[in-house]
Amino acid sequence: MEFGLSRAQLLELLANAMFIAPDRRSALLGRFQHLQRLAIVGGVNPGRGKAAKYSSQQVLVIAFAFQLLQVGMTPERAVQIVKENLSSFDTAIDLLLAGEGAYATFDPCVLSASNNGSNTDVALQSFVIMTRETLPDAIDIYFGGHDVEFPRIVIISLTSIFELICQFLDHGSGMPSSLAFKVALEERGNLGDS
Structure with missing residues (x-):
């Protein structure tokens, strides 16, 4: 089962999944x-006159x-x-395909890329993928009195993003199905290989 979204389809999906008002x-x-x-993603710059197709991973x-x-992050970060x-x-x-849930947790440190003038990017240093079961551990690490230098935490639900994408695919006009999306994710190579 093949999956691919055109640029227009991707923008429509993003607008709907993120509740962006038409204006x-x-x-x-x-x-x-x-x-x-x-x-942001490799392999999607077909040149003039060729339609881009975005994979499920992309x-x-x-x-x-x-x-x-x-x-609040800049596009570069x-x-x-x-x-x-x-x-x-x-x-x-x-994790998403196994139904376990996936959450990205990190300290965004939005106002600066580094902490205390060092060259270490706090958001990169603190970035972790958690499951529903391990998410409380992230909160405990950040706020449980441990000797950690991260004063804030952002939790982004990859599960919600995944579910919103699937919902829109199943209800969007002219879109591939969520089944095609899931099958393409199961058959994917590693993102780092693209």
């Missing part, structure tokens, strides 16, 4: 183009990157976090 869709397009210029990664933008955590996304996809 704000030009901003969505602008942010998408910025992420695209930064090469759709999920782009939807996650938009959530990073929603919590969102792309950096995505690219440096591709193996984590592979793990998250496996």
Whole structure:
């Protein structure tokens, strides 16, 4: 079962899955183009006159990157976090397909990329994929009095993103089915290999 979304279909899916009002869709397009210029996903730059097709993995990664933008990250940092955590996304996809739930947790440290003037990016250093069962551990690590330097936590539900994508695919006009999306994810290679 083949899966692929055109750019127009992807933008429609993102707008609906993220509850973007019709009058704000030009901003969505602008942010998408910025992420695209930064090469958020590889292999989708077909050139003039050729239609781009986005794979199931790419759709999920782009939807996650938009959530990073929603919590105040710049497009550059969102792309950096995505690219440096591709193996984590592979793990998250496996968890989603197994029905276990997947959540990205990290300290966004939005105002600066580093903590205390060091060259370490706090968001990258603290990025972890959690399951429903391990999510309380993340909260305990951040706020349980441990000797950790992260004063805040962001939790992005990859499970909700996945479910919203599936819902829209099943109800969007002219879209592939959520079954095709899930089968394509099951048959995928590793994100880091693309």
